[in-house]
Each structure stands twice: as structure tokens, then as C-alpha cells.
Amino acid sequence: MSESALLGSWRLVSFEVELRDSKERQRPFGENPNGYLILGADGRMMALLAAKERRPGQEDDEVAALFRSMMCYAGSYRIEGDQFITKVDASWNESWNGSDQVRLWQFHGDRLVIKSQWAPSATVPGGPMAQATATWKRS
8 A cells, every 4th residue: 555545544443562571562551442543644643542441530640540541642744665753743751742753654454553663661661662563443
């Protein structure tokens, strides 16, 4: 498929993190995560990934749990071969703002699979070296 097949809205099907040292696989947002990826023809993108079973919170520990059970970012993107590169403008994780987030992408049938590079995990406590894989289906 061509790069133009990426355009549009995608619903999150799964999100899995593999820890490099232990090879352990985790699903930090659960078995049925919630989220969307929107890729515009104008070169802008937005992604929101979250656990499905989140509860509203007001207290500090409740708000922290909400923060740990989601990720989102937006920015301009470009495609370079099998790399999907986002220049992050806004993010749930302040350290991502201004950074280039490099991902590998490919189609598996009707699914879009986007895999991160090995990096300190933004979703696993302690930030171990990890590689995340998000699988999306056109919405």
C-alpha cells in the first residue's frame, strides 16, 4: 500500500510493550485499550492511547493514576521509507515536546502496525528500555 493509505482515522486495537532485558511483554493499557490515531493530508497527526477502565479522579493519587494510564501527543509528521517520524508539538509527557519520535510502520492486512525504537519506556514504571507496538484498525 502507498503512504496515502495511512491518511485518516485509526482506532487502537492493541498496545504492547516488550522490555529489552527480560523480554517480558506488558500491556500497560490493558487487553482492550482505547484510543485513536488521526493522520491528516496536511502532515499533522494526533494520537491518544488510554486504558479503557479509567475512573475520574480529584485527589493527587487518582490524578497520577489517570496520567499513568494514557499517552497522547500531536505534531507534524513525515514518512521516510518504513519510518514514521513525528516532530512533537504537544504531549502528555513534557519531555517529548520538541523531540522527533521515530517509529517503524507497516500494514498487516487491514491493520496498521507502528513500532517504536528501543528507548526508556514512557508507560512502564522506572522507564526500562523497551519497544512498544501499537496496532490500529481504520475507524
